Amino acid sequence: MRLSGIRRGKKKLTDGMTLADRLLLAALVIISVSGLIFIKEAFPQGTDVRIEVNGKLAYKLPLNNNAIIAVKGIDGDTVVEIKNRKVRITESPCPNKICIHNGWIDRGAIACLPNRVTVFVDSSEGKENKAIDAITG
Amino acid sequence: MQSQDKYRIALLSAYAIAIHSFENLLPTPIPWFRLGIANIITLATLVLYGFRSAMMVTLIRVILSSIFIGTFLGPGFIMSLFGGVSSTAAMGITFSLFPRLFGPVGLSLIGALFHNAAQLFIAYLLFVQQIKAVLIVAPLLILLGTITGVVNGFIGNILIKNIEDK
Numbered sequence: 021m022r023l024s025g026i027r028r029g030k031k032k033l034t035d036g037m038t039l040a041d042r043l044l045l046a047a048l049v050i051i052s053v054s055g056l057i058f059i060k061e062a063f064p065q066g067t068d069v070r071i072e073v074n075g076k077l078a079y080k081l082p083l084n085n086n087a088i089i090a091v092k093g094i095d096g097d098t099v100v101e102i103k104n105r106k107v108r109i110t111e112s113p114c115p116n117k118i119c120i121h122n123g124w125i126d127r128g129a130i131a132c133l134p135n136r137v138t139v140f141v142d143s144s145e146g147k148e149n150k151a152i153d154a155i156t157g
Numbered sequence: 158m159q160s161q162d163k164y165r166i167a168l169l170s171a172y173a174i175a176i177h178s179f180e181n182l183l184p185t186p187i188p189w190f191r192l193g194i195a196n197i198i199t200l201a202t203l204v205l206y207g208f209r210s211a212m213m214v215t216l217i218r219v220i221l222s223s224i225f226i227g228t229f230l231g232p233g234f235i236m237s238l239f240g241g242v243s244s245t246a247a248m249g250i251t252f253s254l255f256p257r258l259f260g261p262v263g264l265s266l267i268g269a270l271f272h273n274a275a276q277l278f279i280a281y282l283l284f285v286q287q288i289k290a291v292l293i294v295a296p297l298l299i300l301l302g303t304i305t306g307v308v309n310g311f312i313g314n315i316l317i318k319n320i321e322d323k
Contacts, residue, residue, distance in 0.1 A: 036314035040255075041263035048266060048303040055296030 067127075069107055070140040071100060083107070083126070083141060093135030100139055107139055165206060166213050173198040173218035174225070181226055193269060193305050195222075199245055200265055200313040205320060208249035215245045232284065239279045240272040247271035261317055265310030269302035 071079040071091055078091055083105050090097040096113035106124040112132050119132035131138045177195040185191065195218060203211035219241045223229040228237075248268045251259060259267070277298065281291045 036260045036311070036318070037262050038258065038260045040258045041260050041266070041310075044259070044263050044266050045303065045307060048270065048299065048306075052296045052300035052303060056300065059293050059296055 067105075067141055067143045069100075069102055070142055072138045072140070074136045078137075091137050093132065093137045095135045098132050098135050098137040100137075107141060109137075109139065112137070162206070162210065166202075166210055166217070169198055169202050169210070169214045170217040170221070173214055174222050177218055177222040178225055181222070190301060193272065193302075193309060194312075196244065196265065196268055196272070197309050197313045197316060199241075200248065200261055200268065200309070201316045201320065203245070203248055203252055203264070204261060204313075204317050208245075208253060211249060212242070212245050215241045235283065236276050236279055240276045243275035244268040244272035260310075261314040262307060262310030265313055266303060266306040269306030269309070270299065273298045273302045 067083045069079070069081045069083055070077065071081075071089075073091060073093055079089060081087055081089075081102060083102065085102065086104070087102045088099065088110075089102075090099050093113070097111070098109055098113070098119070099111035101108050101110050106126045107130070108124045109119040109122065109130055109132060112119050112135055114132050114134035116134075119130050119137075122130045125139075125141060127141050127143075129138060129140045173195045176198065180192055180194055183192070198218070199211050199215050202214045219234070219238050220229070223231075223234040223237065228234045245268070247270075248264045251267050252264060273295075277291050277295055281288065
């Protein structure tokens, strides 16, 4: 196994591949790539958005439906936007606007403490996460 | 088993252990992602010296490397052992049933696939126990395994040709 030997072998790299090798390679690539795409589509209902005001559940929405809702907090309306399976707070009456600077999230939570509005992204298993239609006040 | 075979298995195992231990030091972008370059030795052993030698080299490699690295009997060792054994078994069965159908690249791909499948299965049984989590990781793991499998197969092919030429 000298270096010259390796160089000699390199010229015909694909020579050692049989037809079955190529077919197997193609099949594996197709299966895994389509699997990567399919798996993301297969579990979109796994997560939903839970909005709490003052520690009480105000809204529960699916993460895969785009929506803009105004949540009544103690100081005014906090506007929550759901788009492309992500959530953000776009408007809030709070002084620091920390919640707005948090930007888009797809897991965890954003809290607007002055207005007592907290947005959670939950991953709930089973059928409990049937969408409750939000009615903005 | 002849003494020449023993000498060969010892030498090949030593190479495999060195590669396996070295690979363990390499940083990888994903914590559980391994290149599987030690499989090149298993592959060459299988094609040149047969299934029994390949399985022995794999077992010696997995057990001794884990003792050197310090993961012996730990979760990583269990994953490594089941992955290595099922990958070698799958390559060996394929090679003895259809000796001319697959070249080293195809065998390497089969080895990588079964290595991943076995590890996912063990991970599911022992650690995760959530079929959803396993299913989400599976395609990515198979894709990465396919890429490393092809590269290892090419290197194995060159190695086999060079040893045969001697």
